[in-house]
């Protein structure tokens with residue numbers, strides 16, 4: 290927002306983060322973010338504060354706090370959303386817009402609209418679709434912008450204001466879709482449910498391919514050429530993780546249940562189950578590849594982040610596979626180009642001297658460092674056993690086999 294010329298104040302309850310950001314340091318790894326942050330802080334258009342009073346007088350307040358899974362069940366925990374509104378209430382001026390970006394159960398926006406009504410500010414819902422690792426690109430060049438508002442003059446004014454805020458993206462061709470509040474909330478939940486379903490679909494096909502002696506990567510390629518299907522999100526392997534898709538499909542199903550329509554999204558439980566089975570399958574492949582016993586064997590795990598270009602290890606399938614192998618008594622060494630510090634903070638017992646003397650190598654995050662830059666011949670010189678399990682179906686199987694490795698993909702011959 291600051292790079293587009295807006296005057297921005299970022300507010301967070303975590304004073305440590307506020308201090309780091311004020312000094313121009315991003316609290317996580319995200320390609321392109323550090324440069325934008327530095328430029329914003331230097332220009333004076335981007336400031337940070339812990340006190341919500343710093344938001345007083347703003348024209349637009351973006352609400353972008355997390356909505357994690359509740360400790361007690363599948364539903365979303367809305368504590369941070371409500372706390373942020375509590376903090377904002379005394380500082381909202383009539384005519385201001387509160388634009389919700391957090392992923393919330395449908396119906397939340399209407400409730401928040403009632404909460405802020407007495408201030409004369411207007412609530413709009415403007416869901417966020419960015420991907421980690423591509424956050425800067427997805428923000429500046431979104432596939433679409435969705436704004437939900439009530440069908441009132443105030444709602445229309447809020448939509449107009451947001452249209453001006455996003456003028457640069459709209460001019461660059463982003464479709465700007467105006468909906469009611471509930472539809473805007475649903476677009477987000479439905480988009481993530483669809484993406485998760487697509488990934489689990491191809492992973493279900495991987496299970497079949499494995500039993501039938503077929504190759505799921507060739508299948509995905511052939512399916513993907515059908516323009517009605519498309520190749521993206523047909524990447525098979527150990528499945529989806531991270532801070533969004535897993536908890537979002539559970540929260541979506543929980544909300545549908547509350548609305549009396551649980552059966553409409555019953556398949557999301559299946560999507561979740563297929564996804565979690567991939568982690569079991571990866572562990573089983575490693576165990577089988579090592580002759581049925583991993584106790585005391587040295588296993589190099591390449592990848593900790595839930596996806597490349599990210600240091601995020603929240604619900605990371607990669608890290609879960611590593612931790613489960615260790616639970617079976619293996620001597621596991623994890624490496625990752627970006628996420629190793631975060632991985633170590635969660636599992637301090639995992640080290641980072643990876644390939645040397647390994648009995649098996651397990652690739653669980655498809656970083657270019659492993660996909661392209663790790664040469665099977667070179668890796669073969671470091672390890673004790675030339676066994677590679679490709680948990681992301683991202684390696685050139687023929688090249689690894691040619692270098693004397695036993696290659697195991699997921700759903701591949």
Ligand code: UGA
Pocket residue numbers: 392417418419420421422481484488521522523524525526527528529530531532533534537595596
């Ligand atoms: C996801 C959505 O893609 C974003 O549109 C959304 O805004 C975001 O959640 C959110 O709700 O905030 P993200 O979690 O950053 O974004 O990452 P993705 O690139 O979607 O990947 C999610 C997981 O699916 C990763 O673990 C990835 O490895 C896995 N994946 C992705 C596959 O297993 N196969 C694929 O073909 C694609």
